[in-house]
Amino acid sequence: MPKLGLEPIRRRQLIEATIASIHEDGLADTTVSRISARAGMSPGIVHHYFINKDDLLEATLRTLGAQVREVTRLRLGEATDPRDRLRAIIGSWLAPEQLTPAAVAAWLSFWAQGRKQPRLARVQRAIICRLDSSLRHELKQLLPTIDAVRVAEGLSTLLEGLWLRAALSPYGLETERAMLIAIDYLDLQLAKRREPQPA
Amino acid sequence: MPKLGLEPIRRRQLIEATIASIHEDGLADTTVSRISARAGMSPGIVHHYFINKDDLLEATLRTLGAQVREVTRLRLGEATDPRDRLRAIIGSWLAPEQLTPAAVAAWLSFWAQGRKQPRLARVQRAIICRLDSSLRHELKQLLPTIDAVRVAEGLSTLLEGLWLRAALSPYGLETERAMLIAIDYLDLQLAKRREPQPA
Amino acid sequence: MPKLGLEPIRRRQLIEATIASIHEDGLADTTVSRISARAGMSPGIVHHYFINKDDLLEATLRTLGAQVREVTRLRLGEATDPRDRLRAIIGSWLAPEQLTPAAVAAWLSFWAQGRKQPRLARVQRAIICRLDSSLRHELKQLLPTIDAVRVAEGLSTLLEGLWLRAALSPYGLETERAMLIAIDYLDLQLAKRREPQPA
Amino acid sequence: MPKLGLEPIRRRQLIEATIASIHEDGLADTTVSRISARAGMSPGIVHHYFINKDDLLEATLRTLGAQVREVTRLRLGEATDPRDRLRAIIGSWLAPEQLTPAAVAAWLSFWAQGRKQPRLARVQRAIICRLDSSLRHELKQLLPTIDAVRVAEGLSTLLEGLWLRAALSPYGLETERAMLIAIDYLDLQLAKRREPQPA
DNA sequence: TATGAATGAGGATTCATTCAT
DNA sequence: AATGAATGAATCCTCATTCAT
Numbered sequence: 125m126p127k128l129g130l131e132p133i134r135r136r137q138l139i140e141a142t143i144a145s146i147h148e149d150g151l152a153d154t155t156v157s158r159i160s161a162r163a164g165m166s167p168g169i170v171h172h173y174f175i176n177k178d179d180l181l182e183a184t185l186r187t188l189g190a191q192v193r194e195v196t197r198l199r200l201g202e203a204t205d206p207r208d209r210l211r212a213i214i215g216s217w218l219a220p221e222q223l224t225p226a227a228v229a230a231w232l233s234f235w236a237q238g239r240k241q242p243r244l245a246r247v248q249r250a251i252i253c254r255l256d257s258s259l260r261h262e263l264k265q266l267l268p269t270i271d272a273v274r275v276a277e278g279l280s281t282l283l284e285g286l287w288l289r290a291a292l293s294p295y296g297l298e299t300e301r302a303m304l305i306a307i308d309y310l311d312l313q314l315a316k317r318r319e320p321q322p323a
Numbered sequence: 324m325p326k327l328g329l330e331p332i333r334r335r336q337l338i339e340a341t342i343a344s345i346h347e348d349g350l351a352d353t354t355v356s357r358i359s360a361r362a363g364m365s366p367g368i369v370h371h372y373f374i375n376k377d378d379l380l381e382a383t384l385r386t387l388g389a390q391v392r393e394v395t396r397l398r399l400g401e402a403t404d405p406r407d408r409l410r411a412i413i414g415s416w417l418a419p420e421q422l423t424p425a426a427v428a429a430w431l432s433f434w435a436q437g438r439k440q441p442r443l444a445r446v447q448r449a450i451i452c453r454l455d456s457s458l459r460h461e462l463k464q465l466l467p468t469i470d471a472v473r474v475a476e477g478l479s480t481l482l483e484g485l486w487l488r489a490a491l492s493p494y495g496l497e498t499e500r501a502m503l504i505a506i507d508y509l510d511l512q513l514a515k516r517r518e519p520q521p522a
Numbered sequence: 523m524p525k526l527g528l529e530p531i532r533r534r535q536l537i538e539a540t541i542a543s544i545h546e547d548g549l550a551d552t553t554v555s556r557i558s559a560r561a562g563m564s565p566g567i568v569h570h571y572f573i574n575k576d577d578l579l580e581a582t583l584r585t586l587g588a589q590v591r592e593v594t595r596l597r598l599g600e601a602t603d604p605r606d607r608l609r610a611i612i613g614s615w616l617a618p619e620q621l622t623p624a625a626v627a628a629w630l631s632f633w634a635q636g637r638k639q640p641r642l643a644r645v646q647r648a649i650i651c652r653l654d655s656s657l658r659h660e661l662k663q664l665l666p667t668i669d670a671v672r673v674a675e676g677l678s679t680l681l682e683g684l685w686l687r688a689a690l691s692p693y694g695l696e697t698e699r700a701m702l703i704a705i706d707y708l709d710l711q712l713a714k715r716r717e718p719q720p721a
Numbered sequence: 722m723p724k725l726g727l728e729p730i731r732r733r734q735l736i737e738a739t740i741a742s743i744h745e746d747g748l749a750d751t752t753v754s755r756i757s758a759r760a761g762m763s764p765g766i767v768h769h770y771f772i773n774k775d776d777l778l779e780a781t782l783r784t785l786g787a788q789v790r791e792v793t794r795l796r797l798g799e800a801t802d803p804r805d806r807l808r809a810i811i812g813s814w815l816a817p818e819q820l821t822p823a824a825v826a827a828w829l830s831f832w833a834q835g836r837k838q839p840r841l842a843r844v845q846r847a848i849i850c851r852l853d854s855s856l857r858h859e860l861k862q863l864l865p866t867i868d869a870v871r872v873a874e875g876l877s878t879l880l881e882g883l884w885l886r887a888a889l890s891p892y893g894l895e896t897e898r899a900m901l902i903a904i905d906y907l908d909l910q911l912a913k914r915r916e917p918q919p920a
Numbered sequence: 921t922a923t924g925a926a927t928g929a930g931g932a933t934t935c936a937t938t939c940a941t
Numbered sequence: 942a943a944t945g946a947a948t949g950a951a952t953c954c955t956c957a958t959t960c961a962t
Contacts, residue, residue: 130942150439152351156936166944168938177936229438235491236435239428240349248491278504282477285484292434292447305477312511329925355953365927370954528946548837550749554932564948569933627836633889634833637826638747646889676879676902683882690832690845703875710909727921753957763923765959774957923962931955938948 135173135183137163142184147226151233156180182243185234188227189251195219196258206265210310213258217283218302225290232291255280266314275313282309334372334382336362341383346425350432355379381442384433387426388450394418395457405464409509412457416482417501424489431490454479465513474512481508533571533581535561540582545624549631554578580641583632586625587649593617594656604663608708611656615681616700623688630689653678664712673711680707732770732780734760739781744823748830779840782831785824786848792816793855803862807907810855814880815899822887829888852877863911872910879906 141163145154156177157167174180199212217223238244259279263272286302340362344353355376359366373379398411437443458478462471485501539561543552554575558565572578597610615621636642657677661670684700738760742751753774754764771777796809814820835841856876860869883899 134942150436152436153439155934157934167936168944168946169942171937172942233435235487236432237349237351239346239490240352245491252491274504274507277500278481278508281484281488281504282481283484284487285480285482288434288483288487289480292437292444292451301476305473305480308473309477309508312515316511316514333925354951356951366953367928367955368926371925376953532946545836548834550834551837553930555930565932566934566949567947570946575932631833633885634830635747635749636889638750643889650889672902672905675898676906679882679886679902680875680879681882682885683878683880686832686881686885687878690835690842690849699874703871703878706871707875707906710913713913714909752955754955764957765923765925766921768958769921923960925960925962927957927959929956932953934952935950936948938946939944940946941944 131173134165134169138165138170138173138180139184139187142180143188143226143230146233147229151237178241178243181234181241182247184230185244185247188230188234189247191227192216192223192251193254195221206262207314210259210262211307213255213262214279214283214306214310215303217255218286218299218306220299228287228291231287252280252284255283271313275310278313279306279310282306330372333364333368337364337369337372337379338383338386341379342387342425342429345383345432346428350436377440377442380433381446383429384443384446387429387433388446390426391415391450392453394420405461406513409458409461410506412454412461413478413482413505413509414502416454417485417498417505419498427486427490430486451479451483454482470512474509477512478505478509481505529571532563532567536563536568536571536578537582537585540578541586541624541628544631545627549635576639576641579632579635580645582628583642583645586628586632587645589625590614590621590649591652593619593621604660605712608657608660609705611653611660612677612681612704612708613701615653616684616697616704618697623693626685626689629685650678650682653681669711673708676711677704677708680704728770731762731766735762735767735770735777736781736784739777740785740823740827743830744826748834775838775840778831778838779844781827782841782844785827785831786844788824789813789820789848790851792818792820803859804911806859807856808904810852810859811876811880811903811907812900814852815883815896815903817896825884825888828884849877849881852880868910872907875910876903876907879903 138159141159142154145158145162149158156170159180160167160170170177170180174183196213196216199216200209203209203212234244235248238248256276259276260272263276266272267275283306286306290298290302337358340358341353344357344361348357355369356366358379359369369376369379373382395412395415398415399408402408402411433443434447437447455475458475459471462475465471466474482505485505489497489501536557539557540552543556543560547556554568555565557578558568568575568578572581594611594614597614598607601607601610632642633646636646654674657674658670661674664670665673681704684704688696688700735756738756739751742755742759746755753767756777757764757767767774767777771780793810793813796813797806800806800809831841832845835845853873856873857869860873863869864872880903883903887895887899
């Protein structure tokens with residue numbers, strides 16, 4: 125009799141082992157054997173729960189995306205003012221809660237790999253599009269559309285740059301400093317509109 | 324006697340083949356065989372000019388770094404005003420001349436890989452430090468030190484974010500749009516200081 | 523669940539294939555592929571049961587040593603008189619039972635290789651020391667210590683010389699002739715003591 | 722204009738480099754490149770003076786054989802009495818003058834390799850036959866033929882055993898101790914005949 | 921004569937995947 | 942559901958040999 129409800133647990137464990145392995149061993153040394161060993165399973169079992177290694181990697185990236193989405197959803201729930209909502213979005217992307225060094229390392233690895241793996245690339249694009257569009261949606265309530273689009277793009281680019289830095293730094297993301305830079309950018313862009321520069 | 328002076332040419336060819344392979348095949352599929360085939364050589368010759376594959380990859384990253392440095396040097400030569408010099412630095416990092424899609428793809432791959440390869444990591448840190456410190460140097464002539472440091476950090480983060488976007492986009496870096504975002508950030512930061520916001 | 527208890531069998535098969543390959547192909551042409559082919563397995567499986575090729579070679583040498591030890595132990599069990607025990611030791615080292623031409627070829631190859639492979643060298647030294655010390659132990663009961671040491675050294679050297687000859691000869695060790703030479707040496711040395719030469 | 726008489730010098734240098742490399746690197750790591758580097762030449766030149774690597778190895782073994790032969794010839798020139806001539810032969814094979822640790826290591830490597838290389842094997846057999854036959858020739862003047870043959874075989878086997886030990890010992894051949902063992906064997910065998918054991 | 925660049929086959933080793941149990 | 946033995950292709954690297962210079 126198969127144990128009921130085991131599948132999601134096993135999948136979750138393997139995905140977490142994958143993230144840990146990418147962080148500690150590097151993507152190149154993240155083999156099926158290592159992942160399964162880390163998850164306390166046998167190498168063969170991976171192909172019970174995932175079609176193949178690529179499928180596991182894709183599921184891992186999707187999981188990372190879902191985590192960010194969930195954090196964002198929670199934080200947005202508490203904010204009504206567009207400004208607060210923007211801060212909430214930024215805060216979600218820079219929060220240390222779930223965006224651990226391991227997760228950041230995995231993100232970066234996938235980004236680098238993604239160009240050549242269409243399925244990974246699609247997931248990435250979806251995640252970034254979602255960020256852009258939620259920033260744009262809030263900004264449009266504060267700025268003319270043309271500016272909103274530009275500022276949204278700048279802001280999300282800045283967020284990605286901060287992640288890149290975080291991945292390279294041995295200490296992970298220094299949330300406070302990162303927030304300072306991102307919020308400063310946002311405030312400046314909003315202030316420019318409200319307080320137009322003198323002729 | 325064999326042909327003289329061939330070594331730098333062969334090394335250059337192999338490095339270019341490496342960049343091309345990372346761009347088109349992805350770093351994971353960039354094998355010694357593929358690199359040599361792309362360079363029109365036999366697999367064995369690679370180890371005549373480089374100690375091993377890692378040595379070739381490191382040389383490739385160094386070459387990318389040297390190219391950015393050279394472009395920056397040339398552009399800075401034409402600028403005297405700190406503002407112009409800052410634009411020159413930004414322009415160098417976003418210029419399409421040598422920073423081809425292939426080069427950007429290679430950068431990103433190295434960044435992702437670098438965490439686990441100390442030698443690559445060292446080269447990366449040196450390149451980023453150089454960018455930060457040249458931005459800081461110019462900004463200090465326009466802003467108080469404390470702001471200069473912060474703006475330099477924000478600006479270089481933004482530049483890296485733009486590169487990341489470029490690597491993900493299938494069309495490479497759209498220089499004009501990227502310049503707009505970066506210069507806008509710089510101008511805003513400088514304007515804030517000169518035109519302090521009313522109380 | 524995969525077959526249990528297969529590991530010692532597979533290891534044994536691979537070790538025997540190694541000995542056969544050293545004998546028939548020579549150590550230089552004893553590749554992992556040839557060994558595995560000879561054992562009827564795939565090349566990859568070797569690294570499932572041994573860390574690497576050197577580990578397999580070391581295990582092979584250890585196995586050869588263990589075989590000689592076992593033969594010696596059996597033969598010594600039947601002898602009580604020191605003279606008989608010495609003959610038993612000599613007989614074990616020259617017996618055709620397990621010391622096949624293949625085994626002798628392997629021994630010699632390891633001796634030649636050993637100088638540069640510390641782990642192999644250690645195993646070799648242990649085997650030779652054991653021979654020397656068991657000869658010495660028996661001889662001390664028949665001769666003054668100083669002579670026992672010298673005769674033990676001479677005898678074990680003679681045994682090794684006989685092995686060397688065996689390895690070079692295309693027909694392997696001619697046990698009878700070898701025994702004649704070795705026993706003659708032993709008898710002479712013992713007789714000398716008992717029947718001192720006249721002044 | 723080719724330098725005259727250079728060929729034998731170059732050949733000699735390469736052979737000596739080969740012996741040194743077998744001693745210090747081991748036969749397995751004795752590559753054409755290493756040999757030529759050791760001889761201060763380029764890798765390609767080896768094939769000017771030797772057909773291929775095997776040819777160089779064979780020439781090396783022949784040279785080692787010729788050296789022993791030459792030492793023996795010189796020592797035999799000073800001896801007339803059969804006993805002295807036997808001591809001279811033994812002394813030649815155990816002399817430290819030309820039989821350096823490097824030479825001994827090379828001998829052993831060739832012995833191990835030889836089984837599978839017919840040309841090497843032929844040279845080896847010739848060298849050993851020569852030793853056997855010169856020992857036999859002298860012994861026949863002191864012993865009945867049947868004993869002379871046996872003692873010659875025992876003596877040459879003992880000499881080879883001593884070489885084997887020398888090759889394994891990190892300090893090379895301890896000539897004095899080796900001479901003691903070999904001469905003792907010879908004296909005993911001769912004494913037995915002259916002083917027949919009492920009934 | 922002599923160089924060392926170049927080749928390409930062959931080495932050990934790793935790994936995703938399959939499959940009998 | 943789960944194991945881990947087994948496969949075989951692919952990887953990096955080494956090396957004897959050739960050859961243009």
